[in-house]
Amino acid sequence: MPALNDIVQLGNRVEAAQRWMRVIVDSGTWSGVAKQLAKGAWTLLDHWGDASQSPQVHMALLDEPAAEIAIVSLECPSGRFPSVGQHHPPAIRLERAIWDLFGLEPVDVPDSRPWLDHGRWGLHQPLGERRPALAAEPYQFLPVEGESLHQIPVGPVHAGIIEPGHFRFTANGETVVRLEARLGYVHRGLEGLMAGADLDRAARLAGRASGDSTVAYACAFAQAVETALDVKVPFRAAWLRALMLELERLANHLGDIGAICNDAAFALMHAHCGVLRERVLRAAGRALGHRLMMDRVVPGGVAADPGPEAVEILAALIDEIRLHFPPLVELYDNTASLQDRTVATGILAPALARRFGAGGFVGRASGRRFDARQAFGDAPYRMLAFDVPVLEEGDVNARVWIRIREVEQSLSLIAQILERLPGGPVRAEIPRRAGEGSALVEGFRGDIFAWVRLDREGRVLRGRLRDPSWFQWPLLEAVIEGNIVADFPLCNKSFNCSYAGHDL
16 A cells, blocks of 8 residues: 555645645546545545635545554645545545535535535535525435335434434335435534634634534644644643543543433433533533533643642542442443343444544444554653553444443543643743644544644634544444334444534
8 A cells, every 4th residue: 555655745745834744736646545545545534625725625644554644635726626535435525515615516526415505504605705595405315216115204303402413214114224314404614713713712613613522622723723833732731631631531431321321221321320420520620610621721731720639539530430330331231131232233344434434432343443542642642551442343332342441441541640740831822923733633432633724913714623423424324224213323322423523
């Protein structure tokens, strides 16, 4: 397989202070990259449009074995570019979004239906030429052919208090033969709101991309800015960021384990895991000033230095969860009715997980070992001892067990951080100047990618955030096929994709 450096040599390097270089290539090289993606040479991290300087499209590529990243750009003076999705399906929805937002046309894309634009924005292509809105047309779901098939529409409004999304099931009796999702209902124009914003406002926006991952998003945005401006974060601030990331991971995994069991009609686990999750949130609120730790991470470091009592509060939390969590794991493992629902349900094949670059517990439950904390060894993770659990079965049960093992690893990491938390300042000064940077941060769902371009006053010209759910939602459609309709809530919760993080 070719190395990323081979592609870099074919393009014109952009001179910018960023951790991973960006190169501008011609259309032939661009299409060649797409074909190599289809062969599995690299993993597609992101694919997005840009009109902040001139019409362009970008791809972020990951070489997993080498732990290297490169960004490839193509200028689009005609407003058109060769589709990556025609060769590599994980890019298709991203290209549909590029057309909706920027009006840059992916030539020969297999699916040209609108994705984020539901015809209700008042503008067409709002980040491009901002054309008048077109008349909204009914969304054309994929056609249904075959005997004894029926369709079941679900959402966008659901019975529970959850985000909106529409799911169109095609079933033969109770067996699902196809699932097609329709998303975009919680699009807030986040990238448009970032354009022209100062760093304080842009950081607040990033932290609200997906509220359950506010720390991970804030870290990704802050690291991209720090790379763009060549700012080194104080040592203590880096450790405090890791502490908050692990607390966020801990709270979400505890909540998910309980919610998955609840969808399998085992409310007892839901109640007990809910109590432990609430303990984490309360401890975070007391120790760090906010239950979700929102706005605690800022460009240059962290917003405030917690006092000595924070260590005591969080150490007590770790002791409590270590006492109460193992019996819950045993209860899950020894409850036959739970195993009957989760084992061999919603299987994601390892090859498909690798092809889509599935991150987090979705990928690691299907054999994909990638974890940004381990791959890049940023401080303080390179100085801490932890394992990345991986399973091959790819079913709901495996996704539960990955969460269980990651809870155990997060407890260990938090304890290590509390024991070794260094002193010193917690925030570096951020200069006001132009720059461009990117970052990859391991959130609880998987890796979050961020890219920013700043003007000479240090304001955001263009900000891009990519949620792990972009590559996980299509896989949910794949794993439900052949399962019964009643197992969809279980499969859905085992993925727990973000609607808001996807729709932005």
